[in-house]
Amino acid sequence: MATGDGPAVSDPDAALLARLVTRDEAALAELYDRHGRAAHALALRVTGNAETAQDVVQEAFLALWRRGHTYQPERGAVRGWLLTVVRNRAIDALRGSGGQVARVLPVDTLVLAATDNPEAEAMQAVDGRRVRAALAALPPEQRDVVELAYFGGLAYPEVAERMGIPLGTVKSRMRLALERLRGSLRAWERDA
Amino acid sequence: MPEAEAGTLVLDCDELEELAGALALGAALPQEVAAAQAHLDGCPRSHTDVYELATVARLLAEAPEPVEPPARLRARILATAREDTAPQDAPSGIRYPVSGGGGPVPGTARAPAPARSSLPRRPVFFLLAAAAALAALALGLWNLQLRGELDQRQERLAAQQRFIDAFAGGGRSVAFAPAPGQEALHGAVVRRAQGPALAVFTALPRPAGSDVYQLWAIRGSTPQDLGVFVPDARGHHIATLPDLTGVDAVAVTLERERVPAPTTAPILTAPL
């Protein structure tokens, strides 16, 4: 049974990821060239240490290298997966192994993802400058909880303790902050 | 928050919504993540916000000011990958080269991907509005994986086909026809636009004991040995194939060991 021409893989990452199955180093190099800067910036932002950040980036790309064959195209973007691994490992490095914080995603159970779906591609195409601007525009008390949690790896009870505010306040600030970020990004979109 | 059985946290709809920001930021406690997952799996409400906020939170990964990594990091990663001979997760196809010679497949290192800046920039709003489609991506794949109401079998078959299609890259694929009683097996011969053809399997059970699968190129009634393999834990295996000119079919048999001619009937046959 011939299936004819398969659907084209519109996401270059998906094609690169597929090539990792055959241990194609050139594909890994291309993935690094596409996402290495962002991965490094995130790792450096979280760990604040150049050596640790490089180790984290290396671990993340090796995870990609080892798990490329498990990818399932419907499951999301490579960049999102990679940056999630970077964030989680950077926080592990920051906190040591005794951390109690839940990860953004349970990476160890993730099916490595590639995609040709436009939503995930859109996520990949989001401009970092816009996210920075939206973050900077938050009220300071909202920005603080976001930064302590996302980049600092603190669970919300730890944020509450650090800031000396009630648990409920932290939770509502986190929610409000993300709602406001969502609003900023949407407004930019409408104006664009 | 109410406790059901000993140690099992249960969240109601309001508690889940209240926790949405912390969940999205990875700042909830592990037992709360588990309770949120259980809630979303069972709740008739869509809880769109939970997913949307998680999507927004993931964008924070793009926020740090770009900092160029040192050039030696790239070299170090590539060198480490090269020497990474026995990764626990590696597909066995790597360790069981079928047509002789392991390592990267010649011809696959071309086709440079377009630079990232050439990607179409799609509206963020579009992204944010697509909450339902993004649900699993945003909050965690565990949610999708655990949703019993999804037709898992259909999903699996579609995923297997996409796995194969991803290799085709504009080429053609020919599915392996399973022998009677072997309908669960799944694979294809993929003839790519560039590089050698591949045999891609996505659902092969591990053979018993030390048994192996053996690949054959059939010309007329003469089988040519293409080597043996054992699929990885997920049933995946990718084998590079030699030039298929004049080959009538590629077949797979189950054998005790590598044999010069098949001792059993093919369980999979791809007529070319």
Ligand SMILES: [Zn+2]
């Ligand atoms: Zn609910």
